[in-house]
Amino acid sequence: MNEKPEKLINKKGIRLDGRKADELRPVKLEVGILPNADGSAYIEHGKNKILAAAFGPREMHPKHLSRPDRMVLRCRYHMAPFSVGERKSPAPSRREIELSKVIRESLEPSLFLEYYPRTGVDVFIEVLQADGGTRCASITAASLALADAGIPMRDLVVACAAGKVEDKVVLDLFDTEDKVGSADVPVAFMPNLNAVTLLQMDGQLTPDEFEKAVSMAIGGCRKIYELQKEALKTKYMLIEPEEEDEE
Ligand code: ADP
Numbered sequence: 001m002n003e004k005p006e007k008l009i010n011k012k013g014i015r016l017d018g019r020k021a022d023e024l025r026p027v028k029l030e031v032g033i034l035p036n037a038d039g040s041a042y043i044e045h046g047k048n049k050i051l052a053a054a055f056g057p058r059e060m061h062p063k064h065l066s067r068p069d070r071m072v073l074r075c076r077y078h079m080a081p082f083s084v085g086e087r088k089s090p091a092p093s094r095r096e097i098e099l100s101k102v103i104r105e106s107l108e109p110s111l112f113l114e115y116y117p118r119t120g121v122d123v124f125i126e127v128l129q130a131d132g133g134t135r136c137a138s139i140t141a142a143s144l145a146l147a148d149a150g151i152p153m154r155d156l157v158v159a160c161a162a163g164k165v166e167d168k169v170v171l172d173l174f175d176t177e178d179k180v181g182s183a184d185v186p187v188a189f190m191p192n193l194n195a196v197t198l199l200q201m202d203g204q205l206t207p208d209e210f211e212k213a214v215s216m217a218i219g220g221c222r223k224i225y226e227l228q229k230e231a232l233k234t235k236y237m238l239i240e241p242e243e244e245d246e247e
Contacts, residue, residue, distance in 0.1 A: 008165045008177055015177070017046075021170045024160070024220050029141070029231035031148045039149025041231070043141040046174055047131035052141035054149040056121035071116035075104040077138055079127040099135050100125075106139050106159065106188035106198035112152045121151060132175035133161050139188050139198070144228055148235070155190035156228050157197055160220035162187070162213040164205055169212045171220050185210070187217035191225045 009015055019025070025046030034040035037053035060066035077099040081087050103125065111121075123145060125138045136159035143157040163173045165181040178184055183203030189196055196218075205213060 024172050027224055027227055029227050031144050031231050032235045039145045041141040041144035043137050045137035048134055048137045049129040050137050050141050051126045052145040053124045054145040057116040057119035060120035066118045069117050070113040072120045075100050075123045077125045083127045083130045109197045110153045110157045132173050132178035136161050136186050155192040157188050158221045158225045159188035160217050162217040169209055171216045185213040189221040191222050
């Protein structure tokens with residue numbers, strides 16, 4: 001059990017991990033790190049460390065789950081037993097099944113599912129280390145893995161949470177703030193289309209606080225979006241242009 005820390009925000013407005021209220025944790029993104037996957041991405045979001053691997057579009061198995069008019073997206077969010085302080089069972093928990101669904105629903109609007117009828121795309125998300133906000137970091141990495149697999153999309157999906165800690169609305173809660181704080185609002189967003197694809201709320205906020213949390217989370221998403229694009233560019237700039245045949 002986590003012991004309740006004395007103060008989550010000090011008199012100067014600085015949080016336990018040294019951040020200001022509207023400050024993101026450091027985010028690091030990398031694409032194309034798993035050669036066996038069609039597309040892959042790795043994210044470090046604060047102390048969260050998460051891998052995402054995308055496969056497809058490919059034939060659906062079992063076949064009866066395929067759809068005649070569109071591609072089917074399947075997502076599996078899984079936490080490694082060593083990803084949290086106390087060993088977690090490797091079997092899928094109710095929470096992991098729910099998060100898999102939530103992540104799939106936040107990614108679907110970004111994809112042109114109708115381009116590949118009767119096929120399937122699978123995204124496997126492995127949380128290697130968790131420190132609060134893993135659903136958001138997973139969405140950010142999964143969308144990058146889908147882009148790396150070359151799957152046509154309307155926009156990248158990027159996610160970030162905001163919440164309430166000691167009566168103050170703050171950006172990007174880490175584990176202790178998530179558990180001890182009074183509210184958490186994860187938001188997934190497509191910045192180019194200005195469209196929200198996931199909005200959840202855990203806890204209680206006044207309408208004003210809710211509005212502030214959502215706009216703060218969207219601000220965080222916009223910052224991470226730049227890092228997502230940078231990660232894709234970094235991989236594709238490293239690919240040498242093919243030499244022309246000499247004839
Ligand atoms: P999210 O990771 O999206 O914030 P939750 O709010 O459900 O999702 O979880 C908050 C945090 O609680 C996780 O990021 C993780 O650090 C921690 N956590 C989740 N499941 C477990 C578990 N089985 N044991 C210990 N800590 C856990």
